Amino acid sequence: MPELKEIATLIGGEWRGDGTLEIKGIQALHRAGPQDIAFVARDRGDADISAVRAGALIVAGDSSIAYANRVLVADPHLAFARLLAYFHPRRPFWEGIAASAYVADTAELGDGVSVGPFAFVGARSRIGAGSEIHSGVAVYHDVAIGRNCLVYANVVIRENVEIGDNVIIHPGAVIGADGFGFGRTAEGAAVKVPQVGKVIIGSGCEIGANTCIDRSTIEETVLEENVKLDNLVQVGHNVRIGRDSAISSQTGISGSTRIGSQVIMGGQVGIADHIHIADGVMIAAKSGVTGSIKSKTIVAGIPHQEIGDWRRNMVLARNLAAMRDKLRLLEKKIRELEEK
C-alpha cells in the first residue's frame, strides 16, 4: 500500500500531515474511511467536511480546507482521475487471439493485439499494437484501427473506417453505417442514395455505448482528436467535429454540419444540417440549433438563443397569464377613459 507521500508524488502535489499514512484506496468524499483518500473539487473550497472520515483529502492548492492529512494540487479532479486509474488498473478482456474469433487471412494484427471470442476481423483490416477487440465485435473489411484502442463487446465498425490511437469505443456503438440519404421520384417514392464515403476518428476519441456515427455519402465524416461522445448520440453523414469537443447523451447532429473544437453540448440537443458551430460554443441540454453560431457563446432553447435572452424570455413565457391580465386591465381602463 502506498504512503501518502508517494500518492503526493504520483499526482504531482504537496502533502501535509502524516506522510507515512498508508492509503488503501480512493473513495467518494462521504464514503471514505481512515485508509482511503478522497477529493474536494476546486470549486467546492468551502465544502462542509465536518462529517468526513477519510484518511486524507486531495484539495486545491489555494483551498482553505485544513484537513489533517491532505495533498495540495492544482486540479483535484484531474488528480482524482489519476488515482482512480492507479488503484483500479483495467483488467484485459482477453489474452491473444481467441480460437473462436474469425480473423481474415489478409488482416494484419500488431504486437499484443487481443481479439476476443466471436469477434470478426475482415479482409485487409489492420489493428495496431496493443489494441483490444472484445467479444462479438464486427470489424468489416479494409478498416484501420490504431494502437492501444479499446473496442468493447458487440461494437460494429463498417468497411473503410479509419480509427486513430488510444480510441475507446463502448459496447454496441456503430461506426460507419450508411448515412440517411434519399432522393424522391416524381411520384414521391424514396430512392436510396448509396453511401460510399468513410468515417475518420482521431486519436484519443471516446465513443459512447450504442452511439452511431454514419459514413459520408462520398466524402468523410470526421471526429478530430480527443472528441468525447456520450451514449446514444447520432452523428450524421459528412459531419466534422473539432478536437476536444464533448457531446452528451442522445444528442443528434445532422448531415454536413461542422462543429468547432472544445464545443460542449448537453444531452438531447439537436443540430440542423449544413451549419457551422464556432470553437468553444456551449449548448444547453435539449436545445435545437437551427442556424450557424459564429462566435464563442452559450446558447439554449428551441430555436436556440443566447442563454441570457433565453432565460429572460423563459421567465416571461411562464408568466404570460399575468401579462394577459394586465392587458385586460388596461383595456378596461381605456374604455373608461374613452367613455368620459
Next chain:
Amino acid sequence: MPELKEIATLIGGEWRGDGTLEIKGIQALHRAGPQDIAFVARDRGDADISAVRAGALIVAGDSSIAYANRVLVADPHLAFARLLAYFHPRRPFWEGIAASAYVADTAELGDGVSVGPFAFVGARSRIGAGSEIHSGVAVYHDVAIGRNCLVYANVVIRENVEIGDNVIIHPGAVIGADGFGFGRTAEGAAVKVPQVGKVIIGSGCEIGANTCIDRSTIEETVLEENVKLDNLVQVGHNVRIGRDSAISSQTGISGSTRIGSQVIMGGQVGIADHIHIADGVMIAAKSGVTGSIKSKTIVAGIPHQEIGDWRRNMVLARNLAAMRDKLRLLEKKIRELEEK
C-alpha cells in the same frame, strides 16, 4: 381448450353466460372471433361493443356491459395480461449450454441455466438457476445475475454489475458502460475520469432494447426493484431510480440524480444532474426537468412546470399574435386619447 369457467378461475373472476364455452385464444376486441376472449378496459365501461364478435369478454365488476358471455374481474387489464401469458407460454431460446458458447472455468451457472451460441460468460461471473442467456450476449467478469432472468441476444453486461432475480434485459441493452466523466486541463483538453463503480439492478426490473445504464465513477448506479425502462433510455452514472418507476423511450437521466418510487415518465424526457424527483411524480413526454421536484405532482414543459400552469401558458404562447394585436390597438387608442 379451457372452458369459460376455467378461465374465470384462472383470473380470479366470476363468469356469466355459458360457462362451458371453449376458449381457443385471446384477441384484441375487434379481432376476436366466437372462440376468443377479449377485454374491455376498466375506464371504457361505456365502450361501443355492438360490432364485437368475441366468444366472451373480460369486463370490470362494476361495468354496465352486459355481454352474453363474460367474466367479471377487478382489473380487466391485469386479467388480460395473465391470459396472454397463459395462451402464449414463452418458448425457451436454447436448452443447456451451447457448444459454441464461451463460459469461463471460474464462472458459476445455477441449475437449468441456458447459454446460447456465441454467448460469453467471463471469469467468476455467477448466473442464478433458471436464467437464460441468449446468443451473442457478453457477460464480462465478476458479474452476478440472479435467478430466472431473461437476457436477450447481444446484450452487453460489463464487469462487477449485480442483477437481481426475474430481470428481463431486451436485445442490445448495455449495462455498466463507463459513465461520461471528464476533467479539463488548463488548456481545455478533455481528460477521462476512469469509471470504476458498479451498477446494481433490483429484482423484477425490465430494461428496454438498446437502453444504456452507465456504471458510477466510484459508487453505484442503482435501479431498485421492479423498475421498467423502455427502449433507448439513457441512465447516467450514479443515478438511483426508485421501485416501480416506469420510464418511456428515449428519455435520459443525467448523473447523480435520484428518482423516487412509482415515478412515471413519458418519452424523450430529459432530467438534469444532481436533482431529486419525489415519489409518484409524473413527467409528460418531452419535458426538460431542470430542478428537483419535491412533491407528488404532474409536470410538463422545458423547463418543467406544474402541468396546469404549463397548459395555460401554452395556450397563451400559441396566441401571442392576438396579444400583440391587442397591444397595438391599445397604443393607438391611447395616442388618440392623448391627442384629445
Next chain:
Amino acid sequence: MPELKEIATLIGGEWRGDGTLEIKGIQALHRAGPQDIAFVARDRGDADISAVRAGALIVAGDSSIAYANRVLVADPHLAFARLLAYFHPRRPFWEGIAASAYVADTAELGDGVSVGPFAFVGARSRIGAGSEIHSGVAVYHDVAIGRNCLVYANVVIRENVEIGDNVIIHPGAVIGADGFGFGRTAEGAAVKVPQVGKVIIGSGCEIGANTCIDRSTIEETVLEENVKLDNLVQVGHNVRIGRDSAISSQTGISGSTRIGSQVIMGGQVGIADHIHIADGVMIAAKSGVTGSIKSKTIVAGIPHQEIGDWRRNMVLARNLAAMRDKLRLLEKKIRELEEK
C-alpha cells in the same frame, strides 16, 4: 473506364461536349478532378461553379449551367445515386454459410443466401434467396425474411417477425422486442403485459442502426413498403407507418399510432400514442405531436402547430421583453391620462 456517352446512357440523359471523355469515378462537386463526374442539384441551378475542376457535370435539363462536358437529366440527385452504385458496387460480406454460424435444422435458406460467422438462425425461420446475414446477427425462431435482404452485423430479429424483399437493416437494430406495456396493481406495482403480437416490415424498407421496432401486444406493428427509418428511432407497439415515409434519427412514435404514406419527419420528433397522421404530412425536427393531423400540412413545435403559426409565435416568444416593456409604457401613460 466508361466514356461520358456511356454514362449518359446509364443515367438516361443527354450528353454535351466530349462524349469520349473517360470517367474514372464520381466525386463531390469541389473535390472532383479532370476524370471525375460530379453533380449540381436541381435547385442549385445558379450555383457558382467557377472553381469546379470536374471532368464532367450532371445537371438538370433546364439548368443554365453551360459546363463544357455535361449530362442533362431530369433529376441530377437520382442520377448521382445511380452512378454511386455503378462506381461502388457493394462487396458481399461473406460467401455461403460460415462454419461457425448456427442454423437450425428446421430453418430454410433460399439460393445464394449467405450467413456470416457467429450468426444465429432459429427453428423454422426462412430466409429468401440472395439475402445476406452478417456476423453476430440473431434471427430467433419462426422469422420470415424475404429475398435480397441485407442484415448487417449484430442485428436482432425476434420470433414471428415478417420481413419483405430488398429490406436493409443496419447494425444493432432490434426488430420485435417486447412493446412497453404494463398494468398497475391497486398498490401501484407495475405488472408486465406479455407482448405476443408481431412485426411486419414491407419490401424496400430500410431500418437504421440501433433503431428499435417493438412487437405489438397482440396484433401487428407494421411498416408498409419502402419506409425509411434513420438511426436510433423508436417505433412503439402496434404502430403502422405508411409507404415511402421517411423518419429521421432519434424520433419516437408511441404505441398504436397510424402514420400515413410519404410522411416526412425531422430528427428527435416525438409522436403521441393512438393518433393518426395524414398522408404527406411533414413534421419539423424536435416537434412534439400531441394530436392527430388530418390533412397534408407542415407542422412544428411542442405541442405542434401549423409551421406558419409556429414561426410567427416563435418570433413573438423571443421578443417577450419588448412586449412587456410596451405594456409598462402603456400602464404609465394611462396612469397619466387618469390623473388629468
